[in-house]
Amino acid sequence: xxxxxxxxxxxxxxxxxxxxxxxxxxxxxxxxxxxxxxxxxxxxxxxxxxxxxxxxxxxxxxxxxxxxxxxxxxxxxxxxxxxxxxxxxxxxxxxxxxxxxxxxxxxxxxxxxxxxxxxxxxxxxxxxxxxxxxxxxxxxxxxxxxxxxxxxxxxxxxxxxxxxxxxxxxxxxxxxxxxxxxxxxxxxxxxxxxxxxxxxxxxxxxxxxxxxxxxxxxxxxxxxxxxxxxxxxxxxxxxxxxxxxxxxxxxxxxxxxxxxxxxxxxxxxxxxxxxxxxxxxxxxxxxxxxxxxxxxxxxxxxxxxxxxxxxxxxxxxxxxxxxxxxxxxxxxxxxxxxxxxxxxxxxxxxxxxxxxxxxxxxxxxxxxxxxxxxxxx
Numbered sequence: 001x002x003x004x005x006x007x008x009x010x011x012x013x014x015x016x017x018x019x020x021x022x023x024x025x026x027x028x029x030x031x032x033x034x035x036x037x038x039x040x041x042x043x044x045x046x047x048x049x050x051x052x053x054x055x056x057x058x059x060x061x062x063x064x065x066x067x068x069x070x071x072x073x074x075x076x077x078x079x080x081x082x083x084x085x086x087x088x089x090x091x092x093x094x095x096x097x098x099x100x101x102x103x104x105x106x107x108x109x110x111x112x113x114x115x116x117x118x119x120x121x122x123x124x125x126x127x128x129x130x131x132x133x134x135x136x137x138x139x140x141x142x143x144x145x146x147x148x149x150x151x152x153x154x155x156x157x158x159x160x161x162x163x164x165x166x167x168x169x170x171x172x173x174x175x176x177x178x179x180x181x182x183x184x185x186x187x188x189x190x191x192x193x194x195x196x197x198x199x200x201x202x203x204x205x206x207x208x209x210x211x212x213x214x215x216x217x218x219x220x221x222x223x224x225x226x227x228x229x230x231x232x233x234x235x236x237x238x239x240x241x242x243x244x245x246x247x248x249x250x251x252x253x254x255x256x257x258x259x260x261x262x263x264x265x266x267x268x269x270x271x272x273x274x275x276x277x278x279x280x281x282x283x284x285x286x287x288x289x290x291x292x293x294x295x296x297x298x299x300x301x302x303x304x305x306x307x308x309x310x311x312x313x314x315x316x317x318x319x320x321x322x323x324x325x326x327x328x329x330x331x332x333x334x335x336x337x338x339x340x341x342x343x344x345x346x347x348x349x350x351x352x353x354x355x356x357x358x359x360x361x362x363x364x365x366x367x368x369x370x371x372x373x374x375x376x377x
């Protein structure tokens with residue numbers, strides 16, 4: 001089993017960006033441009049490496065390889081995006097890898113691309129790229145090319161050596177468990193061994209509501225691979241497990257004004273097999289709350305007025321400050337109730353909420369995370 005933290009270190013140390021490896025400060029697939037560029041790199045790496053894995057490391061400065069991290073990204077539906085836009089799509093896995101020097105809410109993103117051996121191309125137009133385009137890696141660049149030669153395999157031995165040097169061992173596993181338990185001791189940290197092989201650690205602030213146990217500030221890590229499977233600073237989570245599996249049900253708080261309710265968002269089931277393998281299944285449980293359109297129209301216009309004040313630097317009233325805290329969630333509720341322009345307003349508000357306070361920016365990020373899960377499902 002590969003220790004993904006070691007793998008990232010070996011990739012960063014081995015070489016600059018090349019035909020099997022790319023690094024990014026960040027990616028943004030919430031807009032067409034960012035989505036198109038991400039798909040271009042996936043396509044190019046898959047075509048340039050028909051018989052071995054390729055990788056994109058996210059959260060690294062390009063100039064000096066400084067690991068600065070990115071927000072935790074838990075979109076299990078990213079393969080849906082790949083399948084929708086690429087022909088002969090590779091298998092793509094996005095994993096969140098914690099590093100000890102990063103803040104709790106930051107990780108390094110690791111994208112692993114497993115090709116099918118077939119030529120990958122864009123299925124349809126996106127941004128400035130045309131359907132049918134084929135991309136390859138040319139050094140550190142992903143470039144469109146006319147495909148008229150056989151795909152050559154030149155990286156298999158190099159990638160195999162890197163992956164072999166990143167294999168996990170007992171020492172790495174034990175160190176990982178001790179690190180997690182010590183770092184999370186204030187959050188009810190626990191661990192469990194599955195199938196005598198996998199070690200899962202989790203922690204969170206526990207609370208009991210009507211005889212049901214929930215956790216907030218939840219952190220779940222598969223120690224063998226040093227992969228963070230789940231992280232949330234805000235939402236409530238229910239956890240259950242048996243000898244073969246570990247289940248997480250995530251709840252989100254949504255509502256209007258001072259009336260909020262918890263809604264099930266997503267179920268994640270991690271199944272551990274006897275052959276030293278595991279798989280993760282996710283199921284969207286979210287049923288959007290429905291409200292009277294007249295009330296939503298009033299709230300939507302109020303949000304728009306507050307956003308205009310933020311743009312112009314006009315001070316908000318005490319009531320508007322309270323409404324501002326709910327602005328990301330209420331824009332989301334409006335969008336889920338068929339106010340289609342609300343999603344554009346939500347994206348438009350991002351820089352102004354970020355400038356206003358970290359709390360509002362975090363609420364905005366959590367709202368976009370819910371939106372992303374709903375859209376790709």
